[in-house]
Amino acid sequence: MKMTRGTEWGHNGRGKWCSYKRTTLAVCSINIVVALYVLHSLYTSLYIYSFNDSQNVVKYTPDQIRKMEESVEIRKAYEPIELIKLVKEIKKEFLNEERTLELPKHLKQMILDEIIEKLRGLTSDAGPSEQREAVESWRTEKLKEAKQLTLGIIVNSTVSPGEAGILARALEFDWSRLSEDIGLWIPVDVNVEEHDDKPEGEAEFEEDILAGRQLPPECxxxxxxxxxxxxxxxxxxxxxxxxxxxxxxxxxxxxxxxxAEKKCNIWVYCPSEMGCHSPDIYEHKHMECWLKSAENPRLNFKGNYPESYRDSHPNAPVKVPWVSGVIRA
Incomplete structure (x- = not known):
């Protein structure tokens, strides 16, 4: 009977030792130990990596450092500083020159008005060559005036001293572009010979038929x-x-x-839906109607454009697209 109770007591003691709480405590303790081991391993690895990096840094001797400094000084000594400075100044001057050649609108209008006034002073039968000479004479005089203004030689002028330098540059170095900007164009001397080589009785081409009402004889x-x-x-x-x-x-x-006004005695019309060619800078469109005045009207072009003109103006058509008329009093 006693043995039986002792045996039962032993079994109950082991049962208490292997209870659920003790088992949980043991598992948690093992997990903590493992976690501490992992953290220790990570810290050790980072320390070793950092130490190796610091050991791999290149260290130069004083002699090597001295030689590198000498090399830098030699390279600086041979650098073309003056050439670089000169190139920068040239670029700056070029940019300034480009800006100065862009004349203000009021100067362009002044130039155009003075040239028109110069041309009006010519005789009514003055041809393109006389007109070009008059314009060139005006340009020479205006350039001289602008240069004198910049030097302070003259003070009374239609151009302010501050704009004289800009005007002088444009007239001397960029006259062709300035002429285009203000719409100045003087036609070349063209000797037009009319040839009526159309067979007798042949109808007019369709392109020679004008739309609209029939024009009266006085046109x-x-x-x-x-x-x-x-x-x-x-x-x-x-x-x-x-x-x-x-x-x-x-x-x-x-x-x-x-x-006191000029009376219209010349009309020039663009009948082509594709527009009409002209050697100036403008794009002339369908239905443009120019009213002009001249004591002795002169032809710019008639019939076909000359071969020499088409060589210098590749976009020009074969035939003159305009239709004109001179109204005689």
């Missing part, structure tokens, strides 16, 4: 013709539905002009 209509003259109505902003309307506008202008 003196000439197909494929471009007359020059002083513009009394700017065609870029003066459009008419037909050549008839353009001629009528010229007749009305001459009828209503004041005594």
């Amino acid at each position: 003196h209509t000439e197909l494929h013709t471009d007359y020059g003259g002083a513009a009394v109505r700017w065609g870029l902003t003066h459009h008419k539905e037909s050549a008839y309307d353009c001629c009528q506008a010229c007749l009305d202008h001459a009828r209503n002009a004041k005594p």
Whole structure:
């Protein structure tokens, strides 16, 4: 009986030792030990890596450092400082020159007004060569005036001293571009010979048929013709539905002009829907109607453009696209 109770007591003691709480405590203790071991291993690895990096840093001897410093000094001594400075100054001067050649609008308008006034002083039968000479004479005088203004030699001028340098550069070095900007164009001397080699009885080409009402005899209509003259109505902003309307506008202008005003006696119309070619800088569109005045009207072009002209103007068509007329009093 006692043995049985002792045996039971032994079994109950072991049961208490292997209880659930003790088992949990043992597992947690093992996990803590493992975690501490892992953290120790990571710390050791980082320390070794950092130590190896510090050991791999290149260290130069004083002699090597001295030689490197000497090399840098030699390279600086042989650097083309003056050349670099000169290139920078040239670039700066070039940029400044580009800016100065862009004339203000009021100077361009002044130039255009003075050139027109110079051309008006010519005789009515002055040809393109005389017109070019007059313009060149004006440019020479204006350039001299601008240079004298910059030196303070003269003080009374239509140009301010501050703008004289800009004007002098433009007139001397960039005259061709300036001429285009202000729309100055003087036609070349062209000897036009008309040849009527069309077979007798052959109908007119379709391109020679003008849209709109038939023009009256007083319009003196000439197909494929471009007359020059002083513009009394700017065609870029003066459009008419037909050549008839353009001629009528010229007749009305001459009828209503004041005594001191120029009377229209030349009309030039663009009948082509594709626009009309002209050697100036503008894009001339369909229905442009130019009203002009000239005591002795002169032809710019008639019929076909000359071969020499088409060689220098590749975009020019074979035939003159304009239609014109000279109204005689």
